Structure formats: C-alpha cells, structure tokens
Amino acid sequence: MGFTHLVQSQTSIISDSIQSYIEKAKQLQEEYEYTKSLEIATVALQTALYNNDDKSLAKIYNIIAKNYDINEDDTKARYNYSRALILSRSSKSRELEIDLLNSLGRINTKHNLTRARGVENYKQSYSLAFKINDTIRMTTPLLNLGDYYITRNDFDSAYEYLAPARKLIHDQSPNLAKTKLTGLLGKYYLSIRKYEDAEGFINEAINYAVQGTTNKKNSDEVLSTYHEELASAYQTKSELYKSQEDYLQAYIFQKKQFQNILKGKEYKKFKELRQAITEYEVDQLEERATKAENEKKESESEVIKWRISIILGIILILISLAFLISSYKNNIQKKRLNHVLIEKNKELVSAKETAEQVSTLKSQFISTVSHELRTPLYGVIGLTSLLMENPAEKKKNEYLESLKFSGDYLLALINDVLQLSKIETNEVTLEKVSFEIRSLIEGIVNSLHTKQKSNNNAVHIDIDSKINSTLLGDSVRLSQILINLIGNALKFTKDGNIWISVKCLQQYDDRYLLRFLVKDDGIGIPKGKQKSIFDNFAQVKNENQEYEGTGLGLAIVKKLIQLHKSEIKINSQEGKGSEFYFDLIYEKAIKEQEISLQTGETLSIGTTNFNVLIVDDNKINQIVTQNILKKKGYTCNIASNGMAAIEMLKEEKFDLVLMDINMPEMNGLEATKVIRTFNTHMPIIALTAVEEGEIRNQAMSVGMNDVIIKPYDTQQFFQTIMRNISKVKMA
Incomplete structure (x- = not known):
C-alpha cells in the first residue's frame, strides 16, 4: 500500500503543478499578455504530455487556441481547438467539449468552405449540453445558430433556434445571453414586419447592453462584446425607423451604432479603423442632419426635397462605408492569404524533407536487410554444397552446426521484421498465460548457449526469493524482450560477465511489481548514441564493423515494453559495460498441474507408439x-x-x-x-x-x-x- 500512496502523492503534485500553470496562462490571456500566456501554456503542455494527462491537455490546447483566436489566426486556432476537442472526449470532460464545439462552430462559420461544418459543430454543442441538462451551455449554440441564419437572411431557420432559446433564458440568466436573445428577436420581428414587437425586443436589448457597458467588473473583452451588441441593436432600430420612413430617427440611431462600433474597437485596440470610420461617416451624417433641420425651418414645402437629400446622403454614406469596410476586409484577407501561403510553403518544405528521409530510410532498410539475408543464405548454400560432396566424417557435425546457426539466424531476422511491422500497425495484443519466471529465464540462457560459449562469457541469474508464485502474463513477449537484451549483452561482451536479475519492488495480494535488469561488462555505449539505439536499424558498431545485425532488436524491445505501459532505461559507460532495466506488473497464478491419465500414469514421450x-x-x-x-x-x-x-x-x-x-x-x-x-x-x-x-x-x-x-x-x-x-x- 505504501507504493500506491507514493504514486498517488506524486501524481497529485504533478497535477497541482499543471493546474497552476493553466490558471497562470488564463490570467495572462485576460491581461492581453498573449506571448507570455503561450509560453506558460507550452510549459504546462510538456508536463501534461509526459504524464498522459488528457484532461489537462484539453484545457491547455483550449488556452493556446484562444490566444490565436483572439489574434484572428483562425487556422492555428481551429487546429488547437480540434486537438483540445479530441482530448476532452477521451478524458470525458463534457463541459469543455461543449465549449470547444461552440468555439469551432464560431470559427468555421466565418469561412465559406467550413460553414456547413460550423453549423454541425453548434448542433453537436447543443446536443451534448442537452444530454447533461446544462441550460446555460444549451443557450449559447442556440443563439449562435440564430445569429448565423439571420446574417444569411434565413429568418425562418433562425427562429427554429431562437424559439427554444426563449424558453431557456429567464430573468436570472446571464445578462449577455438576454442581450443577444432580445437583439436577435428584434431583427427577426423586423424581418416579418411586426414593427411593434421588433421595437419592444430592440429596446430590451439596448437596456441589457447598456447595463453591461456600465458594469465596471466586466473585462475589456466583455465590454467590447456589449458595445458590439449595442451597436447591433441600434442598427436594427435605425433600420426599423428607415422602414417607416422616419429618416431623422434612422440617422440618430445609426450615429449611435457607429459610436458603439468605435468603442468596441477601441477596447480591442483597433484605433486605425476607429479613426477611419469617425472621420468619414459621423462627420458626413452630422452635416446632412444640420442641413435637413435648416431646410425644415425655412419651408414646409421643402420637406420632400429634404427627405430625398437625406435618403441620397444615407445611400452615399452606406456605399462609402461599405467601400471602406470592403477595403479593410480585403486587406485583412490578403494578409491571411499571405500567411496561409507562407504556412503552406513551410508544410511543403517539411513534406519534401520527410519524403527525402523516408527515401533514405527505405534505401537503408533494403541495404541492411539485403546484407543480413545474403550472409546466412551464403552459409546455407555453401555448407549444403560441402555436405553434398561427402566431406570427412569429422567435418560433418561442424558443417551441420554452422548450417543450423545460419538457418536460425534467417528465422530470427524474418521474425524481427514481421514483429516490428505488427507492433507498428497495432496488431500485437498482450495475452495472459501462467509461467515460471526462473524456468523462462534459464530456458532463454540455455538457448543462447552457443553465443555465450563463442565469446567465453559467464552468465549469472538472480531471481528474488519473494517471487514464490507462478506468474500470469504474456510470457512470449517477455521472452522476446529478454532474448534481445541478453543476446546483445552476449554479443557485445567478450571474456566477461552477464548478470540477469529479477527483483520484486512491491508485492500485493494478487500481483508483483518486478524490475528486470540485464547487465554486462562489455564495450558499453557512447553517451551520444544511448537514445538512438532504440530506433529502427540503429546499431552500436566499432571502427572495424565487427558487430553485425539489422539493428531491429532494441526497437522491438522498446515497443514491446511500451505495450506493457512501461519504459526501458539504460545506464552505460563506454568501455565499462551497459545496464538495461524496466519494470513490469504481473499477476500471481496457481501453478498448473502436469497432465496425467486418470489412473495417475503420466504419458511418456518416446515410449508410446502413436x-x-x-x-x-x-x-x-x-x-x-x-x-x-x-x-x-x-x-x-x-x-x-x-x-x-x-x-x-x-x-x-x-x-x-x-x-x-x-x-x-x-x-x-x-x-x-x-x-x-x-x-x-x-x-x-x-x-x-x-x-x-x-x-x-x-x-x-x-x-x-x-x-x-x-x-x-x-x-x-x-x-x-x-x-x-x-x-x-x-x-
């Protein structure tokens, strides 16, 4: 139990550390310190990745995505939101999953190619919120869908989502939700010419938005959102009066619309756009209004001319405003396209480099495997020819032993290639069978006797006396791991010693935590190569290329140990030897009885004539x-x-x-x-x-x-x- 408590304590400390980084990254984001926020999030990301903490990873990728989202880098924002979404699903973080789907919906509906996907994101967000009965999170995608269809002048579709949102939003609901709902309902009723209803909802939206803009507790981002909602409400009210031919009131509310657009942009630090709109639109509107008022005082007969002038002025202003906004959007779009082109070029360069690496690895693979196949095949063919020529009797055993060795080597090579392929395509699964650990290790050492004898090595086996039960686990995979490690130790050691030990680190009622260690006093591994030796086809060779092989053994070892949710560690010093060790958990099993006849007579191999x-x-x-x-x-x-x-x-x-x-x-x-x-x-x-x-x-x-x-x-x-x-x- 002490071991479990220690692991839980360490996990808790790591988790607390990650959470503190996440909170710090959020705080920096709210303070507009986006670069610092990304730096802190990256630190948290590395820790969470190391600990396979999917829940924290989802939160971190969400923070990273928001940083890019705020700065209008939609490509990177979408990428990081998507990664966060996958991780939130694997960690079953439902609330975060709902929010991420909503964020992806907002980004995807901004672009023509991804609009349909964005609508689907919103619907998925609402569906999940409905399942967990989270009314606040249910309203957000409904309002976003209503807004989306209104901007596309599909008012019937918009009301399909605004209607259920009206049932969910009440007096105690968040102020921003009430602002958005009433503003959208105002636009909807204006579209169906129910002017009285439209004006009522617009006035409610304005009241809620004004409350939001005067609340000092709100952040700059929230204040900016309220000003945008207020501007939208004033725009709807201006259109309401314009549809009733009250152009003076239309102008007054249009002016308020522009003022709130500017305030919202100011909070987002868009000063250039604010100056452009202020200098042109507002000044022109004031000039037209003054002229209209003077004309009205001079003569009632000039009212018609005044109205025509106002209409023409508003049309010109709207055209000019549309031109300015279009120019601004085109400029932004050009910048985005340039950024996309730069990113695509980087991706192409990266793809080219990857293709070249794959080509190099392919050539290396063919060269290595061809050499390793030809060498034993030459032995098989040559020795077979010698045996067919009837050599002296004393040479026959020597040739046959060499022939067997070449055949075994070929089989091992083919098995290694197939094994690696299966692991990399996730076709290998762990099985549970009972086995004796001492018998298994002694059997492996006996099977490697020829290699041990050829290099004149002594092998020492030490099995912890605490392990007094038959084990339950995948003995085949363990054998593959140990054969590779012990075989390498024998291969790279001459006139030396090999130590094989199994130590019980922790014993529970039904299982053991075991440490397997294979140590030698051979040539050792240079520090610079200790990481790369686990790569496919990697080898440690001396200057004379003395040690041959495909370099697949340790790659297979690493992947098989990872299948057991563990890692292999190495301690080595060049010229002094190497030590490989790893920890695995095995269940205890009842020792199987030998198969015997009901009479108690054991069947004897070789004496029964079947x-x-x-x-x-x-x-x-x-x-x-x-x-x-x-x-x-x-x-x-x-x-x-x-x-x-x-x-x-x-x-x-x-x-x-x-x-x-x-x-x-x-x-x-x-x-x-x-x-x-x-x-x-x-x-x-x-x-x-x-x-x-x-x-x-x-x-x-x-x-x-x-x-x-x-x-x-x-x-x-x-x-x-x-x-x-x-x-x-x-x-």
Missing part, C-alpha cells in the same frame, strides 16, 4: 516431420492434400492428425470441417508457417484442437502432441 497422419503438400516438410516423429517411435502416414487425408481417415484409425493449412485441391481448414462430420474426438493440430495470431481463431472455429507454428522447437512440438492426445485418453 499412429499419426501428416497432411502436407511439401515433400521436404513431409520428410522432416516424418523423421522427427519416427525417432520417437511413432508410426506415420502421409497425405499430400485435404482430400487424400479424408479418404485415409475413413479407412484407417489414427491417434492424431498434423494438418497443414495452405494446400492444393482442399486446404486444411476445409478438410477439418469435413473430418468433423464423421470423427469428432480425434485431435487435429494445425502445423503451419502462418502467423499464430492470424490462424488460431480460424483453426479453432473449424474444429482443430491446437496450432504449431513452423519452424518449431522439437520439445514444445512433442509437448503439444502429448497434451492433445492425453485429453482424448483421459476422456
């Missing part, structure tokens, strides 16, 4: 399998395809069938289906070169009992045969 049918279309494979079985005293018959096997099984009794999968006329799976129609109890074992993960489920589904992968370890081969025959004998 009749086995070998089904294989490859002549060489037939010879190999037949001779292995005959050496143990088994009787063997051979069928070259599934059809022949079925006929033989109908005429003769067999204790077991070794069935190849890929064969002409009828494959092993189809043949097994037919056999099970007339013989349900006889064991059928798939003997195939296909990967076990790819074929096991298929084999079991058609009625096979087990799978043996070629090439196989002879001891395991007979254990599998005996296990399956025993089940039938005991039944």
Whole structure:
C-alpha cells in the first residue's frame, strides 16, 4: 500500500503543478499578455504530455487556441481547438467539449468552405449540453445558430433556434445571453414586419447592453462584446425607423451604432479603423442632419426635397462605408492569404524533407536487410554444397552446426521484421498465460548457449526469493524482450560477465511489481548514441564493423515494453559495460498441474507408439516431420492434400492428425470441417508457417484442437502432441 500512496502523492503534485500553470496562462490571456500566456501554456503542455494527462491537455490546447483566436489566426486556432476537442472526449470532460464545439462552430462559420461544418459543430454543442441538462451551455449554440441564419437572411431557420432559446433564458440568466436573445428577436420581428414587437425586443436589448457597458467588473473583452451588441441593436432600430420612413430617427440611431462600433474597437485596440470610420461617416451624417433641420425651418414645402437629400446622403454614406469596410476586409484577407501561403510553403518544405528521409530510410532498410539475408543464405548454400560432396566424417557435425546457426539466424531476422511491422500497425495484443519466471529465464540462457560459449562469457541469474508464485502474463513477449537484451549483452561482451536479475519492488495480494535488469561488462555505449539505439536499424558498431545485425532488436524491445505501459532505461559507460532495466506488473497464478491419465500414469514421450497422419503438400516438410516423429517411435502416414487425408481417415484409425493449412485441391481448414462430420474426438493440430495470431481463431472455429507454428522447437512440438492426445485418453 505504501507504493500506491507514493504514486498517488506524486501524481497529485504533478497535477497541482499543471493546474497552476493553466490558471497562470488564463490570467495572462485576460491581461492581453498573449506571448507570455503561450509560453506558460507550452510549459504546462510538456508536463501534461509526459504524464498522459488528457484532461489537462484539453484545457491547455483550449488556452493556446484562444490566444490565436483572439489574434484572428483562425487556422492555428481551429487546429488547437480540434486537438483540445479530441482530448476532452477521451478524458470525458463534457463541459469543455461543449465549449470547444461552440468555439469551432464560431470559427468555421466565418469561412465559406467550413460553414456547413460550423453549423454541425453548434448542433453537436447543443446536443451534448442537452444530454447533461446544462441550460446555460444549451443557450449559447442556440443563439449562435440564430445569429448565423439571420446574417444569411434565413429568418425562418433562425427562429427554429431562437424559439427554444426563449424558453431557456429567464430573468436570472446571464445578462449577455438576454442581450443577444432580445437583439436577435428584434431583427427577426423586423424581418416579418411586426414593427411593434421588433421595437419592444430592440429596446430590451439596448437596456441589457447598456447595463453591461456600465458594469465596471466586466473585462475589456466583455465590454467590447456589449458595445458590439449595442451597436447591433441600434442598427436594427435605425433600420426599423428607415422602414417607416422616419429618416431623422434612422440617422440618430445609426450615429449611435457607429459610436458603439468605435468603442468596441477601441477596447480591442483597433484605433486605425476607429479613426477611419469617425472621420468619414459621423462627420458626413452630422452635416446632412444640420442641413435637413435648416431646410425644415425655412419651408414646409421643402420637406420632400429634404427627405430625398437625406435618403441620397444615407445611400452615399452606406456605399462609402461599405467601400471602406470592403477595403479593410480585403486587406485583412490578403494578409491571411499571405500567411496561409507562407504556412503552406513551410508544410511543403517539411513534406519534401520527410519524403527525402523516408527515401533514405527505405534505401537503408533494403541495404541492411539485403546484407543480413545474403550472409546466412551464403552459409546455407555453401555448407549444403560441402555436405553434398561427402566431406570427412569429422567435418560433418561442424558443417551441420554452422548450417543450423545460419538457418536460425534467417528465422530470427524474418521474425524481427514481421514483429516490428505488427507492433507498428497495432496488431500485437498482450495475452495472459501462467509461467515460471526462473524456468523462462534459464530456458532463454540455455538457448543462447552457443553465443555465450563463442565469446567465453559467464552468465549469472538472480531471481528474488519473494517471487514464490507462478506468474500470469504474456510470457512470449517477455521472452522476446529478454532474448534481445541478453543476446546483445552476449554479443557485445567478450571474456566477461552477464548478470540477469529479477527483483520484486512491491508485492500485493494478487500481483508483483518486478524490475528486470540485464547487465554486462562489455564495450558499453557512447553517451551520444544511448537514445538512438532504440530506433529502427540503429546499431552500436566499432571502427572495424565487427558487430553485425539489422539493428531491429532494441526497437522491438522498446515497443514491446511500451505495450506493457512501461519504459526501458539504460545506464552505460563506454568501455565499462551497459545496464538495461524496466519494470513490469504481473499477476500471481496457481501453478498448473502436469497432465496425467486418470489412473495417475503420466504419458511418456518416446515410449508410446502413436499412429499419426501428416497432411502436407511439401515433400521436404513431409520428410522432416516424418523423421522427427519416427525417432520417437511413432508410426506415420502421409497425405499430400485435404482430400487424400479424408479418404485415409475413413479407412484407417489414427491417434492424431498434423494438418497443414495452405494446400492444393482442399486446404486444411476445409478438410477439418469435413473430418468433423464423421470423427469428432480425434485431435487435429494445425502445423503451419502462418502467423499464430492470424490462424488460431480460424483453426479453432473449424474444429482443430491446437496450432504449431513452423519452424518449431522439437520439445514444445512433442509437448503439444502429448497434451492433445492425453485429453482424448483421459476422456
């Protein structure tokens, strides 16, 4: 329990640290310190990434996105909002997910190509808020959708969203929500010519907005928003009077509209736009109004001329204003396009560099693997030729041993390439089987005896005495990890020592936290290469290129350990040796009893004469399998395809069938289906070169009992045969 408490304490400290950075980044953002806010957010980001803290990562990417959003960099804002959205979903941060969808909706609806996506973002935001019954968050996307459709003059669609928003917003609702709703309703009723209703809602919007602009507690950003809402309400009121041909009142409220636009821009520090609009529009409007009033006093008969002048003046002003705004927008758009072009050029350069790196890696891969394949193949072909020439008897064993070594090396290379490919495509999953840790490690060391002997190394094994139970976990993946690490230690050490230890760091009721360590006193690894050795095809070589290999072993080790949610660590000094260690958690398991007959008599390999049918279309494979079985005293018959096997099984009794999968006329799976129609109890074992993960489920589904992968370890081969025959004998 002490270990768990320590981990929880450390996690809490890290979490508190990340949260403090997040709060600081928010504060700097509110104070317009955008650069500093980004810097603090980046620090928090690195810590959260290291700890796989998706919830904090979502908050951090949201802060980064807002910084870009405020500064109108929509591309980067959209990118970071999207990343935050993915992380909020994985961490189930529903409120943040709703807000992010709303932010993405606002950015996407600003651009023609992404408008439809933006509308969908708003709808998703509302749907999620509805699910968790968050009325405040439900109103925001509804108002945004209403605003969007009003700007596109689709007033019927706008009211579909404003109507439910009216039901949600009440006197106790946030002031800004009431301002937005009443302002939008004013525009809607104006569009359907219900002027009295329109004026009522517009006046409410103005009252709410004025309250917001006079509230000293509001930030500059919020004050700017209230002035924009106030400007919008005055614009609607100006249009209301203009539609009723009261041009003087239209002018008065249009003037207030421009004043509030300027105040809003001032809070956002858009001084240039404020000056441009003030100098032109407002002065012109005042001049027209004064002239109209003088004309009215001089003669009532000139009222018609005055109205015409006002209308023409307003039209000219609107045209001029539209020209100014269009010019400003075009300028902004040009800047954005230039920025996009710069970013695209950077992406193209990056893509070009990536393509060149991929091409280089491809060439390196082909060169490395070609060399590694040719070397043992040369040995296989050359030694086979020598054996065919009938060399002296004393040389035969030496040649055969070398031939076996070359074959084993080829198999290991092919397995490494396939294993790495499967890991990188997420096809490898961890299994749970029971195994003895000491037996597993001793077996690995025994299998590497030739390599140990060739470099004259001593191997020392130390298993913690606390580990007194059979373990439950993926023994195959652990074996792959240890074979690579121990094999490397033996390879890069001469006349030295290899230490293999398993230490129990923490023991629980049902599991162990174990530290595996492989240490040697060999050539060591230079400090500058200690990170790169885990990359694909990386090798530590001396100046004479003495140590050959593909460089895939440690890459596989790293990825397999990461599958266990752990990391491999290294301590090494050039010329003094290396130490690799990693921590894994394994469950405790009850030791399996040996398979025996009901009478208590254990079946003995080599003394029981079983009749086995070998089904294989490859002549060489037939010879190999037949001779292995005959050496143990088994009787063997051979069928070259599934059809022949079925006929033989109908005429003769067999204790077991070794069935190849890929064969002409009828494959092993189809043949097994037919056999099970007339013989349900006889064991059928798939003997195939296909990967076990790819074929096991298929084999079991058609009625096979087990799978043996070629090439196989002879001891395991007979254990599998005996296990399956025993089940039938005991039944």
